[in-house]
Amino acid sequence: MIVPTLTTKADEVARTLEDEIVSGAVAPGQVLRQEGVCARFGVSRTPVREALQRLEALGLVTALPNRGARVRSISSAELREAFMIRAELESLATAQAAQRITAEQLARLDAAEERFAALTLEVRAQMRSGEPNTSELVVGWMAANHAFHDVIYEAAALPRVEMLAKSARRTFIGEHIWSARGELDELFARNDMQHRAIREALAAQSPDGARTLAREHVLSSGRLMEAALDLAAAKARPPDWLATHPQDHVWQTVGDSQGAER
Amino acid sequence: MIVPTLTTKADEVARTLEDEIVSGAVAPGQVLRQEGVCARFGVSRTPVREALQRLEALGLVTALPNRGARVRSISSAELREAFMIRAELESLATAQAAQRITAEQLARLDAAEERFAALTLEVRAQMRSGEPNTSELVVGWMAANHAFHDVIYEAAALPRVEMLAKSARRTFIGEHIWSARGELDELFARNDMQHRAIREALAAQSPDGARTLAREHVLSSGRLMEAALDLAAAKARPPDWLATHPQDHVWQTVGDSQGAER
């Protein structure tokens, strides 16, 4: 039963590539050969090119003219900026949600919070047991985190804000973040507490309180994420993907002397 | 330019179409036939399709599958949301700029303010003289307005915020806004005063003051823009482009009992 083309090939390719980029499956700085992509997906170059155009419009890749599309790597400044943007947009959405949330949505928010709390406990327990790498649990935790915020976005009824905040949310590449998550036990505990506080502000229909709590929530997440990145960078292993693009778009833009020659 | 192909055809088409959409030259709700576009630009359908993909990713058109791309019209709720987003992002950028602005940038801000004030006087004088429609003067006034804010964006050094704010700035279609500008003399005077206040806060390097002033500036602009739209809608002339797409994406969503605080 082939339901007639509810989605187009270019859309499929774009969505899959987008997921792969934000999940870190494809490394930042890597160039995407059109031939390779269309060989992977079994399609021609035309939908691949359209998908790359779309990804470039979304800011996920930078298209060098006549030289291919390279996955944008993100600097620490850009990471901070993304969290600033998320803080503004999420505080706006949460303040708006405080004025409009329904009882049914509040119940769903509680359910999401509950699942998030359970997964947080599970993640923390597993972290302390020394086992560092169960990716599906981390993915589930992130999904529960997003589900909590998605209820707030739904209550806010600001679709553009939701879209932009989610876009900002996915600017930081996923996998590299979690390389140092062992040192960040406090991130999980604090996140859960902040979620509960936001839930209370929403239940009390207090826009100002929800606004400041949401802002502080995102900004503290950003600070901890930055600390995680610094820890990961200090782990001394130079990332292998750094060798693929020598000078441009490095993560830590350390003041690498001045120009090499001259 | 003799420099070989610094820009691609699809880029040219996308940029021109984008300008035409945001300037209102092409009406909202209109469908863009690929053949017509490629006939207009003298190119094949391939770059046109890539340009449409990019515009769809930017949210300027909605692509129905197998049925063409239609220019997105904007509802009053979306307009309010766009101003909310601009208020958040611009207050963030202005607060950041207050901490980083240099003397040279402040001087350029003064120059932009001066030109903006002069053009404001000119526009108001022309409006009171009864002559309603000198589009190039209005375009110049908007450009001066944007130039003022662009200096702030440059000082803020938040490129992503700048891009998003400009994207939100261009979501409202230009031409229809100005159909009722005769009734909005206060908009111009207030804008100029607010610009001066923001300039003072930036010179004093006061992030909090700059933040609240920028927020109030954008929100008051949004309120006045909404009033202008209501006035234009009340002018009883049913907009011609409304006939092209009967039920979907209307401007005034009639069920909207919320909001509209004056």
Place this chain on the structure above:
DNA sequence: ATAGGAATTCTTGGATCCGAATGGAGGATG
């Protein structure tokens, strides 16, 4: 006469083909 269905036509989506530009490799020359 009206409603339903089938065929035609128009438009979009996807594939293939061709020209152009970039980058590297190799040779020639100072």
Place this chain on the structure above:
DNA sequence: CATCCTCCATTCGGATCCAAGAATTCCTAT
């Protein structure tokens, strides 16, 4: 031996061609 020029291979941008889907129209049957 180094540097510059030239040629070639790889890859991207644009055009054309073919297939598929949707809308309109026309025909038929009730």
